Amino acid sequence: MMNLKTLAVCISVAGLTACGSDDGSSASGDPLLNSRDNPWYINSARSVQQAQLNSEAINTLRGAAKNIILFVGDGMGASTVTAARIRDGQLKGMLGEENNLSFDTFPFVGLAKTYNVDAQTPDSAGTMTAMMSGVKTDKGVIGLDEGANYAECDSAQGKELVSALELAEMAGLSTGVISTARITHATPAAAYAKSANRNWEDDSDMSGVSGGCVDIASQLVNFEGNLEARYPGLDVNGIEVVMGGGRRHFLPKDAQYNVEKDAANGAEGDRGDGQDLLSLWRTHYPQGRLVHDQSAFDAIDVNSDQPVFGLFNESHMLYEADRGNDILGEPSLTQMTTKAINILDNNEKGFFLTVESGRIDHAHHAGNAYNALGETIELAKAVQAAMDATNPEETLIIVTADHSHVFTIAGYPKRGNDILGKLVSVGETEPALAKDDLPYTTLGYTNGRGFKDLGAETNADAAYGAAIVSERADLSGINTAEAGFHQESHVPSSAETHAGEDVAIYASGPGAHLVSGTHEQNILFHIMERAADLTNKAERALANTP
Amino acid sequence: MKKLSLIGFVLASFTMQAHASLGNICQPLQKAAKVQYSIETRQPTGQQSRQDFTLWRTSQKVAHQYPLKSLSQQWTRSHDGRLTQTQYFEQELRAIEFETQSPQDSSQAHWQKKFQLISSQLIKAMDLVTSKGRACDLLEYYQLEKDGVLHQLSWLPNKNLVSRYRISSAKMSKEWLLQSVNYDADLVADFFNARDHYQATDFADIGDHESDPVLSKLIHLGFSR
Incomplete structure (x- = not known):
């Protein structure tokens, strides 16, 4: 019997033709003949050839990526990806296991260690901060380093981290944040906010908090001004595309501001400070489009309407399987992703977009695989839409999870x-x-x-x-x-609950080759930063300020 | 034995109706009301328990309050008839908001079960045994035996209120008994407004907040839909 090592040597040196059996037991005299005709063998050999081509074709230069898209499946551990792949295949009439989700075909894959600085099994706030800022931090903390203490406002000062989205904004790229969860939820918030407590989504969540901390919704609406204030002389134009759920955190607790809910049934908004942040956003961006439902979403002109602020639900957007039950109608994750890219790619300098499938996590928390897999399949469709809408030679696409589930x-x-x-x-x-x-x-x-x-x-x-x-x-x-x-x-x-094992990172496009091996999760920031040369571009922009 | 039970239930219902002093003016469905009941549960072992229960309602909102548990559940009905449920924890001043229910879970019968404790559909399926009084004070007595469960109902049709409702089976019996009705609209509005200001958590977020000590306590108190 030929051992595996011998087989590998024969393949590599003799091109599969010259190795005979070491015990002469083969009837044909060529024990590899059967293997070489086997479709599994043929297909996997082709995969190796393709992998070699991918390695040779990859653009490894710093700054080679014009655009960056980071997809995060919240809670999308490896078992979720596998089960969703099978489910998707079975829905297509296949046995299932042989199927590939869109990102299964990405040429580079690595693993991320997801732990937070203070937690073996992490949460989304700490993990997304790591991915967006390049620094691991504590559980429950957004955009601040580990020196900040959870829920202690006073401890946040001076611990603010710079996110990849902020660097992209400073570098002149167009920017976007999409989530099917509330847009103030931990994962999307880590792109634009700094908060010692992930739950400070609006001022009503901050009763008894002193020290001048500002709620996450306010930080989103005032993002442009806040960033400019941190860097005197800097002039940015704000986030071009924001889409998700969570209208409640932007509206006063007053039924007259309701968008969807009957006034007789109480207020849609939660804010206790009386601020109507949606009106404030309109004041900041009079030319922008504020949308709340499917028809307004469909009417967006991707060439002329920007910025776009879409808040499609009072709280989280509905599960994809449940979407038909929404009163006003909600766009799918795929529709939001496509629309966002078509808006953002108007900028010749490129764009940075982060897309979260937020409800994989919620379905798992509720113990419902049907929806967790459905949400994952929808994420895969959104990734495919992004692949179709962008040039692979100039766009780094990364798909990963913030953490796993049990x-x-x-x-x-x-x-x-x-x-x-x-x-x-x-x-x-x-x-x-x-x-x-x-x-x-x-x-x-x-x-x-x-x-x-x-x-x-x-x-x-x-x-x-x-x-x-x-x-x-x-x-x-x-x-x-x-x-x-x-x-x-x-x-x-x-x-x-969440689980603590590594999650996969899938990458395609310039700089994707750096996703290879087992990484600390915060390496994702550095890969994105290098691929688009974000820091140098941002520093040049700062140097050119008056 | 069943006949004696029937006579006893009817007599007691009519007595209770007089005792509750329901007034002479019919209150339309839109009228805000605070309706107090006692709920008595009996096990076959003879074990009994009694709790107070308050039904708060307006035309589009209804709440079931359990004062002993410092807990109330509220349902609001939107213009398209869909129901949204919120559970209020009155000691902690916190609320858990559930997602708006699907159309199939927001049927008229479902709403009526919350609003008047029994659906009109079920009342229609019952046998009208007798009635007493007239106009606003008309009191009807119904009975239905189905699947081993005996339903006995004293119903105020012109007020859409249960005066007395007993469900009994071999396993247990449960009885709602009207104690008082208050049509003070301000009082009812205050009840709903106070809870509207509780800090609310979306129930989809429970999984991410198990370590929140207050929420953890609420989880142990239990949610129900």
Whole structure:
């Protein structure tokens, strides 16, 4: 029997033709012949050739990227990507495992260590700060280094970090922030805000806070002025595209400001200081477009309308599977991404865009794989849209997650088994039974609220209205592939939690070759900064200020 | 035995109706009201429990308040009929907001179950046994036995109010008994306004805030939808 080392040497030195068997057992006399005709062999050999071409074609020069797009799947750990890939394939009629999500085809992949400075298992605030600013920090803290203490306003002074979006803005690039969560939520906020507490989304969240800290919504609307104030003489034009949810943090707690909600049912806004930040934004950008629904979104002229401020929900935008239930209509993540690129690419200097799929995380917290995978598939579509809308030779696209979740693909299901279904073993047609004689699903959670059968419910968060279940459930008569099915969990808890293992980084375009190996998560900032030469461009802009 | 129970329930209902002093002017559905009930639960073992319950309502808002638990649940109805639920923790002055419910979970029957504790659909399915009084004080007695559950209802049709409602089965019995009604609109408005100023958390954010000590306590108090 030829060992693997011998086989590798034969392949490399003899071009697959000259190595014979070391024991002479092959009937054909060429033990590689069967391998070479095998489609798995052929396809993987082609992949190696492609990888070689990719390595040779990559532009490694500093500043080679005109545009940067950072996609973050909130909570999109490796098991989520794998399960979503299978789900997507099965929805296309494939067995599933062989399918590729758009970013699976990216030429460079690495791993990110996600821990926060003070936490083994991280949260989005600390992780996105690392990615956006190049510095790891504490859990719950946004845009500040570890010297700041969580929820202590006084400790924030002098700890402010500079984000990649701010550098891009200073460098004259167009900038954009998109999220399906509230735009003031931790992940998108790390692009533009500095806050000792991720929950300070508006002033009403800051009762008892002293020391002059400003809420995150105010920081977003006043971003341009704040940045210019930090660098005297600097003249920037603000963030060109902001889209997401979270209108509540921009409006006074007064029903007359409601956009969607009936005034009789109370105020949509949460602000206690009476400030209407949407009006303030209009004052800052009288030529801009403020949009709240699908029809206004569709009417945006990508060539003339900018900046654009889209707030499509009072709180988080709806899950993709639930989007049809929105009263005024919400755009999808793919639609927002495409629209943003078409606006931002009007700038000849290039653009920086960060896009968060924020609700993968929420679906996992609720223990609902159906929506977590649906959101991941939608993210993959948005990435494909970005690939289609940009030139790969001048655009660095990175896809990653801020952290993982305790989400598992377990047992030994047969190839092509419904990824949302009950586990059916290889060679079998009926669900396998566990030692308690009950069937079980391939997908599950280590902790969380446990089993729920909410039928066709497309809102994963409905699980918070049902009791926590810690016992095994009899799934015999239950359709586990339905939207409202929530997987069983091992440890009962009020919500499923983040996980601490590494997450994948996928990269394509100039500078993508630097994504290779196991990295501290904050390296992403440095890769983006180098690819677009952000710091030098920003420094030149500062040097040219009057 | 069932007949005796029926007679007893009807007599008690009519007595309670007089005792509650409901007044002589019919209050339209749009009228704000504070309606106090007692809820009595009995187990087959003889174990009993009693709690106070207050129904607060306007034309588009309804709240179920459980004073002993310092907890209230509120539903608001938008112009398209969809319901949004908020749970208020009255000691902590915090609220958990649930997402607007889908049209199928916002049916008229669903709203009526919150607004008047029983859907008109269920009342329609019941047998009208007897009635007493007239106009605003008309009191109807209904009964229905279905799937091993006996429903006995004393209903004030012109006020859309339950006077007395008992559900009994082999497992337990539960009874809502009207104690008082107050149509002071300012009082009702104050109740809703006070809760509207609680610090609210979107329930989708619970997973990211388990370490928040206040929220952690609320989680242990429980959410219900």
